[in-house]
Amino acid sequence: MDLEKAFAYIKQNEKRLVDELVQFLKIPSISAHKEHDADVARALEYDKKKLESLGFRTEVWPTRAHAGLFAERTVSADLPTVLIYGHVDVQPVDPIELWESPPFEPRINDGKIWARGADDNKGQHYAQIAGVEAALKGGGELPVNVKFIIEADEEYDGEAMAAEFPKHGKKLACDVFVVSDSNFPDTDHPAVTLSLRGIQAVEITITGASGDKHSGEWGGMLYEPIDVLRWVIQNLKEFKTGKVLIPGFYDDVVPPNADTRAAIAQRPWNEADIAKTLGVKRLFHEEGFTVLESGTLRPTQQVNGIKGGYTGEGFKTVIGNKASAKISMRLVPNQAPEKIYQMFERHVRSLVGDMGTVEFRSFGAGKPFWSDPKSPYVQAGLRALETAFGKPAIMLAMGGSIPIVPALVETTGASCVMMGFGLPGDNLHAPNEHFPIANYLGGAKAAAAYLNEVATRVSAPARR
Amino acid sequence: MDLEKAFAYIKQNEKRLVDELVQFLKIPSISAHKEHDADVARALEYDKKKLESLGFRTEVWPTRAHAGLFAERTVSADLPTVLIYGHVDVQPVDPIELWESPPFEPRINDGKIWARGADDNKGQHYAQIAGVEAALKGGGELPVNVKFIIEADEEYDGEAMAAEFPKHGKKLACDVFVVSDSNFPDTDHPAVTLSLRGIQAVEITITGASGDKHSGEWGGMLYEPIDVLRWVIQNLKEFKTGKVLIPGFYDDVVPPNADTRAAIAQRPWNEADIAKTLGVKRLFHEEGFTVLESGTLRPTQQVNGIKGGYTGEGFKTVIGNKASAKISMRLVPNQAPEKIYQMFERHVRSLVGDMGTVEFRSFGAGKPFWSDPKSPYVQAGLRALETAFGKPAIMLAMGGSIPIVPALVETTGASCVMMGFGLPGDNLHAPNEHFPIANYLGGAKAAAAYLNEVATRVSAPARR
Numbered sequence: 001m002d003l004e005k006a007f008a009y010i011k012q013n014e015k016r017l018v019d020e021l022v023q024f025l026k027i028p029s030i031s032a033h034k035e036h037d038a039d040v041a042r043a044l045e046y047d048k049k050k051l052e053s054l055g056f057r058t059e060v061w062p063t064r065a066h067a068g069l070f071a072e073r074t075v076s077a078d079l080p081t082v083l084i085y086g087h088v089d090v091q092p093v094d095p096i097e098l099w100e101s102p103p104f105e106p107r108i109n110d111g112k113i114w115a116r117g118a119d120d121n122k123g124q125h126y127a128q129i130a131g132v133e134a135a136l137k138g139g140g141e142l143p144v145n146v147k148f149i150i151e152a153d154e155e156y157d158g159e160a161m162a163a164e165f166p167k168h169g170k171k172l173a174c175d176v177f178v179v180s181d182s183n184f185p186d187t188d189h190p191a192v193t194l195s196l197r198g199i200q201a202v203e204i205t206i207t208g209a210s211g212d213k214h215s216g217e218w219g220g221m222l223y224e225p226i227d228v229l230r231w232v233i234q235n236l237k238e239f240k241t242g243k244v245l246i247p248g249f250y251d252d253v254v255p256p257n258a259d260t261r262a263a264i265a266q267r268p269w270n271e272a273d274i275a276k277t278l279g280v281k282r283l284f285h286e287e288g289f290t291v292l293e294s295g296t297l298r299p300t301q302q303v304n305g306i307k308g309g310y311t312g313e314g315f316k317t318v319i320g321n322k323a324s325a326k327i328s329m330r331l332v333p334n335q336a337p338e339k340i341y342q343m344f345e346r347h348v349r350s351l352v353g354d355m356g357t358v359e360f361r362s363f364g365a366g367k368p369f370w371s372d373p374k375s376p377y378v379q380a381g382l383r384a385l386e387t388a389f390g391k392p393a394i395m396l397a398m399g400g401s402i403p404i405v406p407a408l409v410e411t412t413g414a415s416c417v418m419m420g421f422g423l424p425g426d427n428l429h430a431p432n433e434h435f436p437i438a439n440y441l442g443g444a445k446a447a448a449a450y451l452n453e454v455a456t457r458v459s460a461p462a463r464r
Numbered sequence: 465m466d467l468e469k470a471f472a473y474i475k476q477n478e479k480r481l482v483d484e485l486v487q488f489l490k491i492p493s494i495s496a497h498k499e500h501d502a503d504v505a506r507a508l509e510y511d512k513k514k515l516e517s518l519g520f521r522t523e524v525w526p527t528r529a530h531a532g533l534f535a536e537r538t539v540s541a542d543l544p545t546v547l548i549y550g551h552v553d554v555q556p557v558d559p560i561e562l563w564e565s566p567p568f569e570p571r572i573n574d575g576k577i578w579a580r581g582a583d584d585n586k587g588q589h590y591a592q593i594a595g596v597e598a599a600l601k602g603g604g605e606l607p608v609n610v611k612f613i614i615e616a617d618e619e620y621d622g623e624a625m626a627a628e629f630p631k632h633g634k635k636l637a638c639d640v641f642v643v644s645d646s647n648f649p650d651t652d653h654p655a656v657t658l659s660l661r662g663i664q665a666v667e668i669t670i671t672g673a674s675g676d677k678h679s680g681e682w683g684g685m686l687y688e689p690i691d692v693l694r695w696v697i698q699n700l701k702e703f704k705t706g707k708v709l710i711p712g713f714y715d716d717v718v719p720p721n722a723d724t725r726a727a728i729a730q731r732p733w734n735e736a737d738i739a740k741t742l743g744v745k746r747l748f749h750e751e752g753f754t755v756l757e758s759g760t761l762r763p764t765q766q767v768n769g770i771k772g773g774y775t776g777e778g779f780k781t782v783i784g785n786k787a788s789a790k791i792s793m794r795l796v797p798n799q800a801p802e803k804i805y806q807m808f809e810r811h812v813r814s815l816v817g818d819m820g821t822v823e824f825r826s827f828g829a830g831k832p833f834w835s836d837p838k839s840p841y842v843q844a845g846l847r848a849l850e851t852a853f854g855k856p857a858i859m860l861a862m863g864g865s866i867p868i869v870p871a872l873v874e875t876t877g878a879s880c881v882m883m884g885f886g887l888p889g890d891n892l893h894a895p896n897e898h899f900p901i902a903n904y905l906g907g908a909k910a911a912a913a914y915l916n917e918v919a920t921r922v923s924a925p926a927r928r
C-alpha cells in the first residue's frame with residue numbers, strides 16, 4: 001500500500017470522516033440502561049454497515065448481554081492478519097446537569113468533538129475504521145488481512161463478549177490484535193500501552209457478638225469486629241514498604257525485566273507536579289520500586305471501602321457487631337486471580353481464627369497482561385504513531401485492567417498492541433467527554449501506518 | 465433510730481410506697497425531647513414536694529439545661545451528713561412498637577413495675593427517698609443529716625448539673641454520698657459498685673488526595689486515607705496483648721491493688737456462659753489481667769465506628785479521599801481525659817505525618833473513679849445491703865462512666881458508695897424497662913439501713 005496516498009485520503013476526506021463520527025455519536029448506546037438496548041444495537045449496526053461498505057464480511061455474535069460484531073476482510077492467506085478491537089457502547093451520562101451541551105448532540109468546539117463516547121470508545125475505534133478505509137481506498141488495497149471484533153457491552157457486562165470466544169475462537173485467529181482503549185500521557189507523547197494489571201476484588205465481613213454491645217460494659221473483654229478487621233488488614237500489607245503479606249502472593253509474579261522498567265521510565269513524569277495536582281504532599285512507592293513501577297508493574301492491595309460500628313453524627317459508645325471491608329488486589333503476570341483469591345481467603349480465615357466469623361464475597365476478577373517492549377509488533381506500533389503524529393512515541397504502563405485483552409491473548413495466542421489516541425483530560429466516564437479532532441485523524445493515520453508497518457517491517461518469523 | 469421499726473414501716477406502707485412510685489412513673493420526663501420540658505419540671509416537683517413533706521428544705525438550681533433539685537434536712541451539726549444522688553429524667557421510649565404496654569402507664573405484673581424509668585433512675589432513687597421516710601417516720605428520726613441532689617438532665621446533657629457545682633459547692637458538703645444508679649449482678653448478690661472508668665472520645669478524619677481516585681490508576685502510588693487510618697489504629701493498641709500504644713498513656717495509671725483485684729473477683733462470673741450469651745467463641749483480656757479486670761479496672765481503647773471509601777452495594781475500585789474513625793479511650797484513676805486527649809492527638813499527628821491531613825473532633829470526656837474496697841463507707845454499704853436483702857453483698861467494678869460521680873468527689877472531697885438496686889435484665893434505655901418490687905422495697909430498707917450504719921458503725925475519724 002501507498003501510505004502517503006492513504007494519509008492524503010484522510011486529509012481529503014477529513015470533513016466526511018468527522019461527520020461520520022458525529023452521526024455515530026448521536027446514537028445513545030448506553031449498555032447499562034435497558035431502555036437503550038435498541039440504541040446499542042443501532043450503534044453496532046452503524047459499524048456493521050460501514051465495514052460491509054469496505055468489503056468486510058460480517059457476523060453478529062449474540063451474547064448473554066448485548067450482541068457483538070465480528071468482521072473480516074481477507075486479502076490473501078499469505079499475508080499476516082491484524083485484529084482490531086473496539087466497543088460501541090458508552091457509559092451513562094449522569095450527572096447530566098454538569099454537561100455543557102447535550103451528551104448525544106455532538107458539538108465541535110476548540111478543535112474537539114464533545115459528546116458521550118467521543119473518546120471512549122467510539123472515537124478511538126472509529127479512527128481505526130477510518131484508517132482501514134484510507135489504507136484500502138487511498139492506499140490501493142489493505143496490505144494485510146484485517147478482522148474486527150466489536151463489543152457492545154464493555155461498559156456494563158464487560159465479560160459477555162469474551163464468554164463467546166470458546167465458540168468462535170478460530171475465527172479470531174490473527175498475528176496481532178490492536179486495542180485503542182488507552183491514551184497518550186500528553187499531546188507531545190503518542191504512546192503504546194505496554195501493560196495492564198489484573199484484579200481480584202473481595203468483600204469480607206467480620207461478625208462478633210450477637211448484637212452491638214456497650215463499650216463501657218464490654219470494652220476490653222471482647223474481640224471487637226472493627227479491631228479484628230484492622231488486624232486482618234494490617235496483616236495483608238506492610239504499611240511502610242507496601243509488601244503484600246498474604247503467604248504465596250508473590251510466588252507466581254514475573255518481575256518486570258530491565259527492558260520493561262527502562263521502557264516505562266520514558267514516560268514524562270514529574271512527581272512533585274503530580275503530587276501537587278492530586279493535592280497530596282508526597283506519593284507512595286513500594287520499597288525497591290519507583291512510584292510509577294509501584295502503580296503499574298507491581299501487584300498491590302487496596303482497601304476500597306471500610307465500614308463498622310456507629311458512623312453517624314456524634315458519638316455512640318458501642319462495640320459494633322459487624323465490620324466489613326471491600327478489598328482489591330491488583331495483579332501482574334503470572335498471577336492468577338482465582339489462586340490469589342484462595343490464598344487471600346485462607347490467610348484471612350487463619351487471622352480471624354475463633355475471634356469472630358468471616359464471610360467472603362468475591363467480586364470481579366481480571367487477568368493481568370504485559371507486552372514485551374521488544375516485541376516487533378510493539379515496535380511497529382511505536383513507529384506507526386511516530387509516522388502519524390510526527391513525534392517520537394513512548395511506552396506506558398497502565399495500572400488498571402481491560403479484561404478482554406488477556407481473553408484475546410488466550411484465545412488467539414497473538415501479540416497485542418494497545419495503541420489508544422485519547423488524552424488524560426478527555427473526561428471518559430464523566431461529564432463533557434471529548435476527543436481532539438487532531439487525535440481522531442492522527443489515530444486514523446496511525447491505524448493505516450500500523451497495517452503498513454506489519455506488512456513491511458515485521459518479519460515472517462516474528463509472526464509465528 | 466430503730467431500724468427494725470423502720471423496716472416494719474416499709475412493710476406496713478408497701479402499697480402506698482409502690483403507688484407513689486407508680487404516680488411518679490406516669491410523668492413522661494424525657495429530657496432529650498423539648499416537648500417534654502414541662503414534664504421534666506413536673507417530675508422534679510414531685511420529688512420536691514415529697515421531700516418537703518419529710519421536712520426537707522429545698523432549692524431548685526437552674527442549669528444551662530433542665531433545673532435540678534437540692535434538698536437538705538439537718539438533724540444536728542454533730543452528726544455525719546449523707547448526700548443522696550438521683551435523676552428524675554428518663555430516656556426516650558423508641559422503638560415504641562416493642563413495648564408490651566405504654567411506657568408511661570405503669571403496669572404491675574410478675575412482681576415487677578413496668579414503665580420507662582422504673583429502674584433508671586426513678587425507681588432507684590425513689591427507693592432512697594422511701595428509705596429516708598422510713599428512718600424518719602418509722603425509725604423515730606434520721607440518725608444523720610441527709611441531703612439530696614437530684615438531676616433532671618442526666619439522660620441528655622449529663623454535665624449540666626455538675627457545671628453548677630462551683631456555684632453551690634459548699635451546700636453539697638457531706639461525709640459520704642450515695643449513688644443508686646448501678647445494679648446487682650443477679651438476685652443472689654446485692655452489690656456495691658466499686659469503680660467507674662473515665663472516658664475520652666474523639667473522632668479523627670484523615671484526608672488524602674483532593675478527590676476520590678481510581679485504584680487501578682493510582683493503587684500503589686498513593687498514601688490512601690483508609691490505609692493511613694489503619695496504620696494509626698494499629699499503632700494505638702497492640703492487637704494481641706491489648707496494650708495501648710499511645711506514648712505516656714499509662715504514666716498516670718494507678719494500678720488496682722491486691723484488695724481491689726480480690727474484691728472484684730468475688731463477682732459470680734462464668735466465662736464460658738458469658739461468651740455463649742454474647743454469641744462469641746471466647747472473650748478477650750489484656751495480657752496480665754483477667755477478662756473482668758480488662759473490662760473494668762484497666763484502661764483501654766476502642767474504635768466505636770469506622771468509615772471510608774465506597775461502602776454501598778457491589779464494588780467500586782476507588783481510593784476514597786477520606787476515612788474516619790470514632791475512637792474512645794476508657795480511663796482509670798489517675799488518668800486525666802484532657803491529658804489523654806493531648807497525648808492521643810500528638811501520637812496520631814506523628815503517625816500521619818505528611819501522608820495526609822488529620823482533623824480531630826473531641827466528644828464527651830469523663831473522669832474515672834474508684835472506691836477503696838476497705839473504705840468504712842463501702843463496708844457500711846455492704847452491711848446495709850446484707851441487712852436489707854438477707855444475702856451477703858459483694859463488690860463490683862463497672863466499665864462504663866457516670867460523669868457526675870467524679871464531679872461530686874471533686875466538689876465534696878467525700879467518699880462515695882455506689883449502691884444500685886436494679887438487675888442486669890431490667891432493660892434500662894430499652895423497651896419494656898422494669899424494676900422488681902422486691903428490689904424497690906429492699907432498696908428502701910437498704911437506704912434506711914445505710915443511714916443507720918453510717919450513724920452507728922462508721923467511726924468519727926473515718927468521716928473526714
